[in-house]
Amino acid sequence: MQIIHSQVAIIDKVIGKQKCQNDENFRLLSYVKKLVVKDGILLYNVLTRCMVLLDKNEYVSILNIPLLKELWFVVPSDFQDKDFCNQLKKLAKLLLNNKQVRDSYVIFTTTDCNAHCFYCYERGRKRIHMSQKVAEDTANYIIKKSAGRNVYISWFGGEPLYNINAIDTISRLLNSAGIEFFSRTASNGYLFDDDVVNRCVKLWHLDAVQISLDGSEEIYNKTKAYIYKDVNPFEIVLNNIGKLLNAGVGVSIRLNVSSRNQLDLEKLVDIIHEKFANNEKLTIYSHALFESTGYKGDDTEKSKEKNFISRNKIRAKIEKYGYSKKIGIPNNLCLNHCMADNDSSYSINTTGNLGKCYLYSDNEFCGSIYDENINQKVINRFKERVPEILECEKCCYYPDCISLKMCGDEKTCDKFWREERLYKIKSQMLGTYNLFLNKQQINEDENDEFEVQC
Amino acid sequence: MMNLKYNVEVQRVLDKIIAVLPPVNPGDDTRILNLNETSLDILNAIKDGLTEDDICKHIAEIYDIDEEIAKEDTKAFIQDLKDNGILE
Numbered sequence: 001m002q003i004i005h006s007q008v009a010i011i012d013k014v015i016g017k018q019k020c021q022n023d024e025n026f027r028l029l030s031y032v033k034k035l036v037v038k039d040g041i042l043l044y045n046v047l048t049r050c051m052v053l054l055d056k057n058e059y060v061s062i063l064n065i066p067l068l069k070e071l072w073f074v075v076p077s078d079f080q081d082k083d084f085c086n087q088l089k090k091l092a093k094l095l096l097n098n099k100q101v102r103d104s105y106v107i108f109t110t111t112d113c114n115a116h117c118f119y120c121y122e123r124g125r126k127r128i129h130m131s132q133k134v135a136e137d138t139a140n141y142i143i144k145k146s147a148g149r150n151v152y153i154s155w156f157g158g159e160p161l162y163n164i165n166a167i168d169t170i171s172r173l174l175n176s177a178g179i180e181f182f183s184r185t186a187s188n189g190y191l192f193d194d195d196v197v198n199r200c201v202k203l204w205h206l207d208a209v210q211i212s213l214d215g216s217e218e219i220y221n222k223t224k225a226y227i228y229k230d231v232n233p234f235e236i237v238l239n240n241i242g243k244l245l246n247a248g249v250g251v252s253i254r255l256n257v258s259s260r261n262q263l264d265l266e267k268l269v270d271i272i273h274e275k276f277a278n279n280e281k282l283t284i285y286s287h288a289l290f291e292s293t294g295y296k297g298d299d300t301e302k303s304k305e306k307n308f309i310s311r312n313k314i315r316a317k318i319e320k321y322g323y324s325k326k327i328g329i330p331n332n333l334c335l336n337h338c339m340a341d342n343d344s345s346y347s348i349n350t351t352g353n354l355g356k357c358y359l360y361s362d363n364e365f366c367g368s369i370y371d372e373n374i375n376q377k378v379i380n381r382f383k384e385r386v387p388e389i390l391e392c393e394k395c396c397y398y399p400d401c402i403s404l405k406m407c408g409d410e411k412t413c414d415k416f417w418r419e420e421r422l423y424k425i426k427s428q429m430l431g432t433y434n435l436f437l438n439k440q441q442i443n444e445d446e447n448d449e450f451e452v453q454c
Numbered sequence: 455m456m457n458l459k460y461n462v463e464v465q466r467v468l469d470k471i472i473a474v475l476p477p478v479n480p481g482d483d484t485r486i487l488n489l490n491e492t493s494l495d496i497l498n499a500i501k502d503g504l505t506e507d508d509i510c511k512h513i514a515e516i517y518d519i520d521e522e523i524a525k526e527d528t529k530a531f532i533q534d535l536k537d538n539g540i541l542e
Binding site for chain 2: 014084087088094095096
């Protein structure tokens with residue numbers, strides 16, 4: 001048996017090895033996932049983050065391997081898995097609480113946009129630019145709160161680049177104050193011309209951009225409905241993606257899958273591959289349009305199933321071309337869902353109000369950059385979780401599952417959601433395992449070299 | 455009267471009782487203290503504002519032990535808290 005990924009430090013340092021009596025009856029912990037690979041069987045403990053590789057003989061006598069008991073893979077039959085999980089996560093949160101600092105911001109530079117997508121969750125909201133004064137005050141607020149620590153910024157909108165002046169102002173002031181920061185943005189990609197890409201790197205410290213594409217040329221241009229006339233936005237955006245990649249900025253293309261574009265998106269993956277051929281800075285992923293967009297048009301069981309099947313086909317193509325995001329097993333327990341239940345993250349809207357979620361740009365504020373007080377009631381409301389259901393009791397994904405009441409559609413636990421979780425966990429297992437194999441390969445190569453030299 | 459300098463949070467994980475203490479200096483790691491049932495009762499009694507003598511009596515009563523033994527346990531744990539800079 002080989003340990004491919006170690007368990008989280010908190011278990012080693014605080015809880016230690018499991019001590020069992022040999023006369024007990026044993027079973028696998030509910031959170032252990034199995035995956036057959038070429039060299040044997042991978043076992044991943046979703047709670048502790050430990051992953052081991054067993055050969056077939058070991059797998060047959062899995063419940064009798066002492067190390068698997070010590071590492072919490074195998075537990076007594078009356079073990080309370082969910083209590084153990086919740087207790088461990090509460091402890092980890094307590095240990096973290098004393099270290100939490102305010103260092104991550106989603107900044108709404110504008111709620112206006114140069115596109116008019118039919119599914120936009122911000123439709124009907126006021127379109128406001130962040131003023132020069134609010135941008136300056138935002139920068140000063142971040143400088144004051146950072147206390148010399150690194151800061152992470154996500155430029156958000158509307159289309160964040162539609163108010164490029166706010167991004168320039170905030171970045172310039174942070175740079176002048178000597179604040180170490182890096183930024184990301186979610187954009188439609190239309191406004192990244194040569195000058196802007198240059199500022200992305202030098203002024204904004206932009207390391208990644210998420211750009212949504214809804215289809216190939218015809219469908220894309222129709223869906224986005226840009227305000228510009230007599231241009232081909234699809235071509236412009238693809239060229240801009242190329243400019244960003246050439247400048248060393250990572251681009252993550254999000255394919256919005258709906259019933260209108262399922263087949264076309266497969267074609268789009270081919271087009272992207274033809275244009276950018278295995279650029280290492282480029283990743284592609286698919287996203288069901290009914291998730292987190294406020295668009296309810298496809299929100300039926302049948303269309304969800306159709307969408308899920310389509311996404312699998314698109315995903316297979318993305319994997320084939322090698323554009324999947326490389327993910328591995330995390331090194332920490334899952335303690336929060338997103339910025340909404342993370343005390344170190346806040347959003348700042350166009351008028352300087354503080355919020356807890358990008359979906360709420362014009363209400364549910366918990367404070368302001370002009371006021372030291374934080375409304376704890378709002379903070380707590382964003383942390384409220386969806387009540388557990390019967391399936392949670394023995395669910396393999398329970399340690400990584402946090403569902404928030406304020407979170408719209410994502411709170412629904414159905415077979416499609418569970419399939420998504422399974423895909424993610426398998427990707428994490430394979431990602432870590434491949435990394436392990438590559439390291440082994442490097443070590444073997446180094447040994448070969450050494451032998452030759454001798 | 456004894457006062458805790460900080461809010462000491464306690465979490466049980468299976469049969470372990472762990473007290474989480476704030477770091478000595480800002481930016482340092484959080485500290486932990488492993489407790490047993492008796493020391494948890496003493497800690498809770500301190501939080502409730504009991505004097506050292508009252509805590510000894512309380513411990514002797516709930517564990518049905520001699521007050522002298524309770525005094526030893528209480529004094530040892532209180533010293534532990536002082537050594538960790540938690541008790542004023």
